[in-house]
Amino acid sequence: xxxxxxxxxxxxxxxxxxxxxxxxxxxxxxxxxxxxxxxxxxxxxxxxxxxxxxxxxxxxxxxxxxxxxxxxxxxxxxxxxxxxxxxxxxxxxxxxxxxxxxxxxxxxxxxxxxxxxxxxxxxxxxxxxxxxxxxxxxxxxxxxxxxxxxxxxxxxxxxxxxxxxxxxxxxxxxxxxxxxxxxxxxxxxxxxxxxxxxxxxxxxxxxxxxxxxxxxxxxxxxxxxxxxxxxxxxxxxxxxxxxxxxxxxxxxxxxxxxxxxxxxxxxxxxxxxxxxxxxxxxxxxxxxxxxxxxxxxxxxxxxxxxxxxxxxxxxxxxxxxxxxxxx
Amino acid sequence: xxxxxxxxxxxxxxxxxxxxxxxxxxxxxxxxxxxxxxxxxxxxxxxxxxxxxxxxxxxxxxxxxxxxxxxxxxxxxxxxxxxxxxxxxxxxxxxxxxxxxxxxxxxxxxxxxxxxxxxxxxxxxxxxxxxxxxxxxxxxxxxxxxxxxxxxxxxxxxxxxxxxxxxxxxxxxxxxxxxxxxxxxxxxxxxxxxxxxxxxxxxxxxxxxxxxxxxxxxxxxxxxxxxxxxxxxxxxxxxxxxxxxxxxxxxxxxxxxxxxxxxxxxxxxxxxxxxxxxxxxxxxxxxxxxxxxxxxxxxxxxxxxxxxxxxxxxxxxxxxxxxxxxxxxxxxxxxxxxxxxxxxxxxxxxxxxxxxxxxxxxxxxxxxxxxxxxxxxxxxxxxxxxxxxxxxxxxxxxxxxxxxxxxxxxxxxxxxxxxxxxxxxxxxxxxxxxxxxxxxxxxxxxxxxxxxxxxxxxxxxxxxxxxxxxxxxxxxxxxxxxxxxxxxxxxxxxxxxxxxxxxxxx
Numbered sequence: 001x002x003x004x005x006x007x008x009x010x011x012x013x014x015x016x017x018x019x020x021x022x023x024x025x026x027x028x029x030x031x032x033x034x035x036x037x038x039x040x041x042x043x044x045x046x047x048x049x050x051x052x053x054x055x056x057x058x059x060x061x062x063x064x065x066x067x068x069x070x071x072x073x074x075x076x077x078x079x080x081x082x083x084x085x086x087x088x089x090x091x092x093x094x095x096x097x098x099x100x101x102x103x104x105x106x107x108x109x110x111x112x113x114x115x116x117x118x119x120x121x122x123x124x125x126x127x128x129x130x131x132x133x134x135x136x137x138x139x140x141x142x143x144x145x146x147x148x149x150x151x152x153x154x155x156x157x158x159x160x161x162x163x164x165x166x167x168x169x170x171x172x173x174x175x176x177x178x179x180x181x182x183x184x185x186x187x188x189x190x191x192x193x194x195x196x197x198x199x200x201x202x203x204x205x206x207x208x209x210x211x212x213x214x215x216x217x218x219x220x221x222x223x224x225x226x227x228x229x230x231x232x233x234x235x236x237x238x239x240x241x242x243x244x245x246x247x248x249x250x251x252x253x254x255x256x257x258x259x260x261x262x263x264x265x266x267x268x269x270x271x272x273x274x275x276x277x278x279x280x281x282x283x284x285x286x287x288x289x290x291x292x293x294x295x296x297x298x299x300x301x302x303x304x305x306x307x308x309x310x311x312x313x314x315x316x317x318x319x320x321x322x323x324x325x326x327x
Numbered sequence: 328x329x330x331x332x333x334x335x336x337x338x339x340x341x342x343x344x345x346x347x348x349x350x351x352x353x354x355x356x357x358x359x360x361x362x363x364x365x366x367x368x369x370x371x372x373x374x375x376x377x378x379x380x381x382x383x384x385x386x387x388x389x390x391x392x393x394x395x396x397x398x399x400x401x402x403x404x405x406x407x408x409x410x411x412x413x414x415x416x417x418x419x420x421x422x423x424x425x426x427x428x429x430x431x432x433x434x435x436x437x438x439x440x441x442x443x444x445x446x447x448x449x450x451x452x453x454x455x456x457x458x459x460x461x462x463x464x465x466x467x468x469x470x471x472x473x474x475x476x477x478x479x480x481x482x483x484x485x486x487x488x489x490x491x492x493x494x495x496x497x498x499x500x501x502x503x504x505x506x507x508x509x510x511x512x513x514x515x516x517x518x519x520x521x522x523x524x525x526x527x528x529x530x531x532x533x534x535x536x537x538x539x540x541x542x543x544x545x546x547x548x549x550x551x552x553x554x555x556x557x558x559x560x561x562x563x564x565x566x567x568x569x570x571x572x573x574x575x576x577x578x579x580x581x582x583x584x585x586x587x588x589x590x591x592x593x594x595x596x597x598x599x600x601x602x603x604x605x606x607x608x609x610x611x612x613x614x615x616x617x618x619x620x621x622x623x624x625x626x627x628x629x630x631x632x633x634x635x636x637x638x639x640x641x642x643x644x645x646x647x648x649x650x651x652x653x654x655x656x657x658x659x660x661x662x663x664x665x666x667x668x669x670x671x672x673x674x675x676x677x678x679x680x681x682x683x684x685x686x687x688x689x690x691x692x693x694x695x696x697x698x699x700x701x702x703x704x705x706x707x708x709x710x711x712x713x714x715x716x717x718x719x720x721x722x723x724x725x726x727x728x729x730x731x732x733x734x735x736x737x738x739x740x741x742x743x744x745x746x747x748x749x750x751x752x753x754x755x756x757x758x759x760x761x762x763x764x765x766x767x768x769x770x771x772x773x774x775x776x777x778x779x780x781x782x783x784x785x786x787x788x789x790x791x792x793x794x795x796x797x798x799x800x801x802x803x804x805x806x807x808x809x810x811x812x813x814x815x816x817x818x819x820x821x822x823x824x825x826x827x828x829x830x831x832x833x
Binding site (some may be wrong): 187191192193194197198200201204205207208209210211212213214215271272 | 354496630632653654655656662664669670671672673674675676680685687688691693694695696738
């Protein structure tokens with residue numbers, strides 16, 4: 001406990017070191033998981049399998065990054081899975097009706113933004129709880145998917161479109177490139193702009209944020225729009241991967257997105273969360289599913305195991321923090 | 328052999344990473360004694376109490392706690408309750424959506440068979456409320472009680488769990504004078520029934536009124552314990568601060584008062600009524616009044632947090648329209664709010680984060696953070712305000728109250744407004760930090776800043792202000808000149824504060 005002179009400031013704030021320190025627990029879990037699967041199966045540690053896992057993870061990672069944003073400001077977005085379905089259907093239907101590929105994708109992304117705008121506006125201006133607002137719209141949006149498709153999937157005949165989800169560039173699946181670019185952009189937004197800083201303020205103490213002159217309503221709306229756009233992006237990639245827009249696509253994906261964010265250290269109470277942590281969280285969930293598949297464990301048992309793993313991981317984290325607070 | 332002390336804490340040490348906050352403390356309290364525990368914020372009072380209450384572990388293999396002569400191992404909050412230790416925290420910890428009886432029996436509900444026996448719980452609650460001299464129905468919801476009564480309910484809860492040692496942490500911080508009297512009456516009753524009371528407070532008058540003896544902590548060491556008869560206020564202060572403190576309000580040099588920079592005309596809303604006053608550059612204007620006089624509401628209206636129904640605001644002679652906090656900040660107003668924890672700070676974030684949140688545009692241009700600038704900023708205010716910390720990366724929640732308050736001040740100093748609204752800037756802050764904050768306020772005035780100082784401490788208002796605005800029930804009842812040679816009288820202020828005159832004399 002002493003006064004610190006200026007030159008000491010900044011020591012120990014190397015972002016790489018900080019990242020490893022903050023995510024130590026989940027990183028160890030990830031490495032342990034990979035180690036066990038490498039030994040237990042012949043096929044896990046092959047380039048082919050690892051690339052497949054990474055491609056599968058992308059969809060959840062898009063949603064989880066958006067979810068992290070929303071959780072940081074103390075909200076929650078349960079519409080993400082429904083936006084995946086609706087935007088996938090939208091992009092395919094637009095192309096089938098003759099719209100070119102690029103405008104179709106842009107319209108789908110704008111659709112996601114519009115859903116975020118609706119979520120955010122209702123939450124910011126009425127004070128309704130985010131859980132209720134997004135839960136309700138999740139249902140409505142899913143209904144809309146069924147309504148416009150009449151409950152049937154819409155096949156895409158556009159071959160260029162299907163490359164997005166299925167193609168490779170330099171031997172690496174294209175969705176991975178999209179994810180990397182997205183993660184970089186979102187990281188810059190979160191760590192290098194006023195907007196990002198203020199998100200932490202709003203989630204950390206809304207009252208203090210108001211006294212600090214932060215426009216909370218506008219910020220809230222924008223954060224939900226980001227989540228909406230990322231969900232639509234996931235929807236487009238998924239539709240491409242499945243060669244079709246399916247009204248059931250993305251059903252229940254909000255749960256995996258929340259799980260990835262929380263595994264990655266995002267606080268449910270707002271104010272805390274990182275993109276890096278969330279991506280690691282998505283990796284853990286994806287690799288776990290893949291490993292259980294390789295081990296021929298039935299999907300029913302997989303659901304049980306995934307649930308328990310999340311409880312254990314988050315519980316471990318909370319216990320660790322509590323212990324630190326006592327000492 | 329009969330033990331002299333009911334509670335004996337001996338050789339208690341506590342080390343946090345990088346800092347020894349308690350150094351082999353001896354602390355013994357008799358049954359039926361009211362012991363005041365005093366010390367500056369950060370002296371180790373709350374750490375000591377948290378060890379007693381099972382919230383913190385003490386350093387291993389060092390100290391012992393004995394209760395009624397028996398060694399007690401307190402590892403959890405439940406252990407502490409089992410040993411009859413009841414802690415009443417500064418913040419009320421009742422479920423205010425539930426009734427008094429529900430709260431009293433929370434966690435130890437009485438069952439008749441498998442179902443709850445509400446009748447019995449209500450009956451027993453009513454009995455204990457009567458014992459406490461509380462004339463309320465046990466079925467009343469806690470949210471419908473005054474703060475003082477809620478505090479009584481907390482004490483009742485401690486009694487119900489057979490507490491023999493009751494710790495009260497700043498119990499009077501949100502009570503009115505009559506409520507304090509009521510509380511003291513109960514403390515005397517508890518004393519008679521042989522309960523040991525540890526009373527933590529910064530309010531010197533109260534300590535000398537209610538305590539039998541005083542223990543003083545400084546920098547994690549026990550400086551001394553003595554009976555109140557052998558101590559004086561000055562002596563206690565100098566023991567707390569470690570130096571004579573006769574000159575805490577001393578101003579160095581004269582401060583020039585310049586032209587009017589803020590003028591409020593006919594400001595009215597639901598809480599305030601036709602307010603008129605002005606602030607000059609380099610001037611400190613004190614706002615006195617009783618709790619609920621509308622001073623905070625006036626500050627919130629000026630800062631754009633609350634709506635204004637009618638009235639005009641001029642800044643440096645120019646009429647401005649302030650709709651929200653952004654507008655206020657743009658027009659050069661900074662507001663240090665009354666409740667630093669809920670309105671001023673981001674507790675889970677770092678000191679650096681907190682000091683820079685209002686001035687992000689100075690080092691974040693669109694995309695990209697100027698880290699050097701950010702670090703320099705944090706370092707500058709940490710140094711200028713002598714914030715005690717391990718590093719600017721330290722989370723604000725781990726700072727003492729006085730240091731937290733300095734962080735809030737630093738945040739606004741970084742924004743460099745022309746007009747500072749300080750709402751109870753020294754509440755819950757110890758004497759040493761108070762003196763430092765007073766010097767900061769003088770420093771602001773010397774730079775030509777105008778300061779609107781809201782305070783409930785008469786001493787502070789009288790010694791710091793150039794003029795005093797007194798409010799009562801949302802209106803200004805008096806504006807008094809108060810220069811260093813002729814100070815306003817406390818009685819005069821009280822007269823206006825209790826609505827003594829109907830019309831403001833401008």
